[in-house]
Amino acid sequence: MDITELTVHEQQEKLKNKEITVNEILKAYLDRINDKEKDVQAFVTILEEDAKNKAKEIQQKIDNGEEKNSLAGIPIGIKDNICTEGIKTTCSSKMLENFISPYDATVMEKLKEQNIINLGKLNMDEFAMGGSTEHSYFKVTKNPWNLNKVPGGSSGGSAAAVAANLVPWALGSDTGGSIRQPASFCGVVGLKPTYGLVSRYGLVAFASSLDQIGPITKDVKDSAILLNIIAGKDPKDATSVDKEKKDYVKALKNNVKGLRIGVPKEFFKEGINEEVKQALEEAIEKYKELGAKVEEFSLDIAKYSLATYYIIACAEASSNLGRFDGIRYTYRTNEFKDLKDLYKKTRSEGFGKEVKRRIILGTYVLSSGYYDAYYKKAQKVRTLVMNEFNKAFEKYDVILTPTSPTVAFDIGSKTNNPLEMYLADICTVSVNIAGLPGISIPCKVDKEGMPIGMQLIGNKFSEETILNAAYTYEQSIKFREKYKPTFKK
Amino acid sequence: MKVSKEEIMHIANLASLTLQENEVEEYLKNLQEIIDFADIVNKANVDDLDITIGANEAKNVFRKDEIINFKNTESLLQNAPSKEKNMFKIPKIIN
DSSP states (O other): OOGGGSOHHHHHHHHHTTSSOHHHHHHHHHHHHHHHHHHHOOEEEEOHHHHHHHHHHHHHHHHTTOOOOTTTTOEEEEETTBOOTTSBOOTTOGGGTTOBOSSOOHHHHHHHHTTOEEEEEEOOSGGGOOSSSTTOSSOOOOBTTBTTBOOOSSSHHHHHHHHTTSSSEEEEEESSSTTHHHHHHHTSEEEEOOTTTBOOTTBOOSSTTTOEEEEEESSHHHHHHHHHHHBSOOTTOTTSOOOOOOOTTTTOOSOOTTOEEEEEGGGGSTTOOHHHHHHHHHHHHHHHHTTOEEEEEOOTTHHHHHHHHHHHHHHHHHHHGGGOSSSSSSOOOSOOSSHHHHHHHHHHHHSOHHHHHHHHHHHHHHSTTTIIIIIIHHHHHHHHHHHHHHHHHHHOSEEEEESSSSSOOBTTSSTTOHHHHHHTTTTTHHHHHHTOOEEEEEEEEOTTSOEEEEEEEESTTOHHHHHHHHHHHHHHHOHHHHOOOOOOO | OOOOHHHHHHHHHHTTOOOOHHHHHHHHHHHHHHHHHHGGGGGSOOTTOOOOOSSSOOOOOOOOOOOOOOOOHHHHHTTOSSEETTEEOOOOOOO
C-alpha cells in the first residue's frame, strides 16, 4: 500500500483501525517529496525536522490513548501567504524572503487544535498575483501531469503538491480563481468558500473584499472535512460571518435528484477550448442521468466581471501592498538618499514585474481623474453582477461552468502577454466579485492527458449544496480511479 | 483612454515605484492594453445602481474593546531591516 495515494479520510480510517501510524504517514510523504519534489518544485519551505518531532509526539499520545482528534498526525501543506508563527511566510516574493510571522493565521490555529502537522509552505505567484505560479521569485512549479506545463495559479504549489501526493491536502487562497483554476489544471478538488465563511486573519492581504482561504484536496469528502475545520466566525476578522456551525461531511448525500442546475450559455462560447466544452457537455448529461434538472440560461456577465475584477483587485492591492516600504518587513534597499528614496528603491527592488504592473494599474484607477471612470464604475458593475446572480439563484440551486477555458498551458507561453494571462480567469472571477462559493472538480483528461475541470457555483453560504453536487458527480465518474499524473517531461 | 509616458511616471511616483528607462515602454504598453480592455465597464448599463464596496451587506460589526497585549516583541523585531534596542530604526525624516 502506498500511503500517499490515500485520501485523508482513508488515512483517518486506517489510523483509527491501527493499520498505520502517524510516523509511517509522515515517512511516506517525506520519501515521496525526496523522490518527486525535484521535478515538481512545489515547496518554498519543507518542515522536515519540525514535522518529525510533532509526529513522534502525537504517535506517543495515540499509543497512550490520550489523543482525541481523529485527524491528529495527518500532514498538510500551506500556501506561503498564510502566516505561520516562527516559520517563514514569503508570499514567494523577494520582499518577504526572510519574513517570519510573529503569529499564526486563524486557520493555522484551527489546524493546530486538531494536531494536524504542517509539512511545509507551498509556492505561489508572488503575492497571489497570477494564474500560473510562474510569477514566484523563487521557482516555477511544474504540473505533475506534464512537467512542461504550468500548474495554474496562484495556488499552484498547493494544487501540484496534492496532485503529486507530496501532501495529502493543502490550503490555498482564492481572490479571482486562485484555488479553483490550479485545482482544475492539476486534476484535484478546489473549494473557494463564501466570502466571510473562513477567517482571513493572517492571510497576507491581496484584495481584501475578494480574498478567501479554502481547501485543495484529492476528493470532495476531504474538502468537506477541511472546511469543517477552518470555517467559522473570528473576532479578528470583522468580515467573517457568524453562522450556525455546519457539518459539511453530512451534506454529502450522493443524490442530486431534483437539483436545479443552470448552465449559462455565455460561459461556453468564444475562447472555450473544444475538448473542455465537450467534457462539460458530458458532465451535464451525467447530471441529467443522475436525476438533476439541467437548463441552459443567459448570464452575460463574464467580460464585465473580468474587467471589474482587475480594477477592484488591483485598486485594493495597490493600497494593501503600501505597507511594504522597507521599514517593518525585512527587506530594505542598501543605499538611499532620504525616506522617499528608501521607499521607492525598496519597493522597486523587492517587488516582481507582475506585482508592480498591478500596483500601477491599481494606483491609476484610483487616481484623480480616473476614479469615477474606472473604480466607481467597477463598483457599480459589481452590484450588477450580484443582481444577475441573485436572479439566477431564484431559478437554480447550482450554476455549472468550466473552471477555465483551457487546460494547463505551456510554461513560458503567456508570461509576455499579461492580458492573455488575465483572460484565463474569465470563468472564475465573477464568483469572487459576488462573494459566492465555487468548487472545481475534475471531469476527465484531454487527448494529451491534461485534466479538465468543472466549476459548480452556489448561492451564498450554500457550500452544502455544491459539495453534495460535486460529490455525487465524483462518485459516478470516479476520476481518480481512471487517471493519474504521469510526470512526463 | 490614452495613457501618456508622463502619466505613468507620475503614477509610479504615487505608488513609490521607480521605473527604469527601459521598463517604461513595457509598463506603458501593458497598462494601455489592460485599460482598453477594462473600458468595457463603461459600456455596462449601471446608471441606476448603487456601488458595492464589499461582498457582504454593509453593516457595522461591533465587538468589545478589550486590550490584548502582544508580548512577543522579539518576534516582531526579528523582521526589522534595521533596529536599535527595542525599536525599529528608520532614516532621519526631519532636517
